[in-house]
Amino acid sequence: MATSADVTPGGAMDEERVQQFLEQVISDSAAAVAGLCTSLGDRLGLYAAMAGAGPLTSAQLADRTGLAERYVREWLAAQVAGEYVDYAPGTDTYVLPDEHAAVLADQDAPTYAAGFFTxxxxxxxxxxxxxxxxxxxxxxxxxxxxxxxxxxxxxxxxxxxxxxxxxxxxxxxxxxxxxxxxxxxxxxxxxxxxxxxxxxxxxxxxxxxxxxxxxxxxxxxxxxxxxxxxxxxxxxxxxxxxxxxxxxxxxxxxxxxxxxxxxxxxxxxxxxxxxxxxxxxxxxxxxxxxxxxxxxxxxxxxxxxxxxxxxxxxxxxxxxxxxxxxxxxxxxxxxxxxxxxxxxxxxxxxxxxxxxxxxxxx
Missing domain, CATH: 3.40.50.150 (Vaccinia Virus protein VP39)
Structure with a gap:
């Protein structure tokens, strides 16, 4: 709730506070869109295929899942942007950390949370x-x-x-x-x-x-x-x-x-x-x-x-x-x-x- 402390003299808004809230909303909108990618990764078995597999190229992951490589590559880019998946530019490979796999890949783990995105x-x-x-x-x-x-x-x-x-x-x-x-x-x-x-x-x-x-x-x-x-x-x-x-x-x-x-x-x-x-x-x-x-x-x-x-x-x-x-x-x-x-x-x-x-x- 806004108070008098949030408003500068003359009724002007606190621009720094506006920018902070704008960043929060943009972050929320990014999470909302990225949630679709999380659901796809869960339902298509991408996270499960990456769990414990070590570094994989997009082509290797596509082979493991039977999916189209171009889509897999685009999905991986979104996963890297969201810091769900690690990327090694030198080898063009991707890794799902074990700690992330416990949340995204194992439906029997008590920490599994990807189901929510369905x-x-x-x-x-x-x-x-x-x-x-x-x-x-x-x-x-x-x-x-x-x-x-x-x-x-x-x-x-x-x-x-x-x-x-x-x-x-x-x-x-x-x-x-x-x-x-x-x-x-x-x-x-x-x-x-x-x-x-x-x-x-x-x-x-x-x-x-x-x-x-x-x-x-x-x-x-x-x-x-x-x-x-x-x-x-x-x-x-x-x-x-x-x-x-x-x-x-x-x-x-x-x-x-x-x-x-x-x-x-x-x-x-x-x-x-x-x-x-x-x-x-x-x-x-x-x-x-x-x-x-x-x-x-x-x-x-x-x-x-x-x-x-x-x-x-x-x-x-x-x-x-x-x-x-x-x-x-x-x-x-x-x-x-x-x-x-x-x-x-x-x-x-x-x-x-x-x-x-x-x-x-x-």
Whole structure:
């Protein structure tokens, strides 16, 4: 916010401050365009082909990937400009440093982040729909986005879940791991492609897991994934909303990064309370951002709050429910909703730079 200190006598602007902000915006625009190159590098396997390969010419990389050398050479130039890839002019070769490969090339690494860029095609494609939503106050439903949103969301969240879900988050819930080891019944609400569901199922073969999502294409993708992994004996996926998913007596009900996308989060938690076993637990995984705008002035806060503008808030508004939280409503607001739903016990159980994990029960 501008103050009197930012303005020179006579009302003239601080030109140095203007230039500094201009550089910031140009840097942001460069990152926005370069994001397309990052997505291409991820989806075409360019980063994976460079990982651990040492110095490569553009022709060698084209041979490794089966791509057109001229395009590969142009892509490499952009990667060098962004300091993603190192270039040796004397040998005309390019290297993807191991440290960069850990972020861009290995989809199983907890540091893998390139999956986020898959989302870009879906987000930019709905700009016109968002403009209409801004003017009317209506929503833009999850299902109105392109397939890249669904695949990209699953791809982005999977590494973090794989790294923390079983060894850290579940162990932070009182008595839950013991139940899962003996054999428990679990509902994964808003499961998407089901990566969270299958990660739990792989770790706890005596338990049974049911994934629910209102988005049929995601449920179908989840069914294919679970069949490929051979987990059909203990995992199933069904189309259902958070307010009407079937079943009861669940020892654990999970909401992974989805409660804020629901138009009636109170109704979802009320239904979960009714479906829980007597000593059951709800686990809510939500973005690690603040309800106070000034506390989100960091890269993670910026990415998450921008995602709320593009996806989370419009998705909730499209459901015409009583509440549209956005993804940074804050812990207190969610705790009040849970309490009104009959879930009176609330505890921050675990935390990562991206997520906060709450243990919730009666």
């Amino acid at each position: 989302l870009l095609q879906a987000l930019y494609a709905t700009e016109d729909a968002l403009m209409t939503a801004f003017r009317t106050g209506e929503g833009v439903g999850w299902e109105e986005h392109g397939p890249a949103l669904f695949a990209g969301t699953a791809k982005f969240f999977r590494p973090g879940y794989a790294a923390a879900l079983v060894p850290e988050w579940l162990t932070a819930l009182d008595g839950v791991v013991e139940k899962l080891e003996r054999g428990a019944l679990v509902a994964d609400v808003g499961c998407g492609y089901g990566y969270s569901t299958t990660l739990m199922a792989q770790a706890f073969p005596r338990s049974r897991f049911r994934g629910f999502d209102f988005h049929r294409p995601s449920v179908e993708a989840a069914r294919e994934i679970v069949a490929e992994q051979g987990l059909g004996d203990r995992v199933s996926f069904d189309v259902a909303t958070a307010q009407d998913f079937p079943g009861e007596g669940f020892d654990l009900i999970t909401f992974f990064d989805c409660l804020h996308d629901i138009g009636d989060p109170g109704g979802a938690l009320h239904h979960a309370e009714e479906a829980l076993a007597d000593d059951g637990t709800c686990m809510l995984v939500e973005p690690n951002v603040s309800e106070h705008a000034e506390e989100n002035t960091n890269p993670i806060g910026r990415a998450i709050t921008a995602s709320s503008v593009a996806v989370c808030l419009p998705s909730a508004l499209a459901q015409h429910g009583p509440q549209a939280l956005g993804n940074h409503a804050g812990e207190e607001a969610m705790r009040e909703i849970a309490d009104e739903a009959g879930l009176h016990h609330w505890r921050l159980a675990a935390e990562t730079p991206v997520n906060r994990v709450y243990a919730v029960g009666r």
